[in-house]
Amino acid sequence: MPKLYSQIDSGNCYKPRLLMAKLGMPFEHVAISSVDGSTRKPDFLARNPNGKVPLLEFDDGRLLAESNAILLHLAEGTRFIPSDPYERALMYQWLFFEQYSHEPYIAVRRALMVYPERAREATPERLAATLEGGNKALLVMETQLQKTPYFAGGSFSIADIALYAYTHTANHGGFDLSAYPSVAKWLGRVAADEGHVPVDWLPEGAQ
Ligand SMILES: N[C@@H](CCC(=O)N[C@@H](CS)C(=O)NCC(=O)O)C(=O)O
Known part of the structure; x- marks a missing residue:
């Protein structure tokens, strides 16, 4: 199951949560916050050197940052990307x-x-x-x-x-x-x- 590193009150993190809910796509939520400093901890920076959430981690360890890139990837082939x-x-x-x-x-x-x-x-x-x-x-x-x-x-x-x-x-x-x-x-x-x-x-x- 993919892991979504995200901050609960962040709009950028809401974007993939909303899309994954609509797609019925299960995911593990890993709570990370810029407020408590966890986006600046070494283990998170090793995953995203930009120190920002959301960050998606696939089962094979591949990582994807930037909310809109995550939306584009997850929405591939669905009604959420126009065919025209x-x-x-x-x-x-x-x-x-x-x-x-x-x-x-x-x-x-x-x-x-x-x-x-x-x-x-x-x-x-x-x-x-x-x-x-x-x-x-x-x-x-x-x-x-x-x-x-x-x-x-x-x-x-x-x-x-x-x-x-x-x-x-x-x-x-x-x-x-x-x-x-x-x-x-x-x-x-x-x-x-x-x-x-x-x-x-x-x-x-x-x-
Ligand atoms: N362009 C990025 C912006 C992400 C972003 O700014 N995330 C904020 C939370 S909304 C963050 O992680 N800030 C942590 C920090 O700057 O320490 C995206 O769309 O994903």
């Missing part, structure tokens, strides 16, 4: 957007506001910059979702999983989603998709 080449390219577009234009603002602002350990970094300048960047990302999403129900077009893909992970808790970072009605409706569609589990879901018996 253009729609597949759109899915990649939104996966890259999520990492460069969304997560660094929306996830980071939430972390600055939620974790007491990060409070020192929460300067007025940083809070203002992440608010501006996050609202810009939400507006880009709103514009797309006024045209199509999902990011890659007509059907749900891993781009929706990747963008759902931190958008559904954006209010924790002080973002007002009522200003983005199409995003709010899309959040409802994602949560209604078959096999959905909440962010704190873990396989039975895991902790």
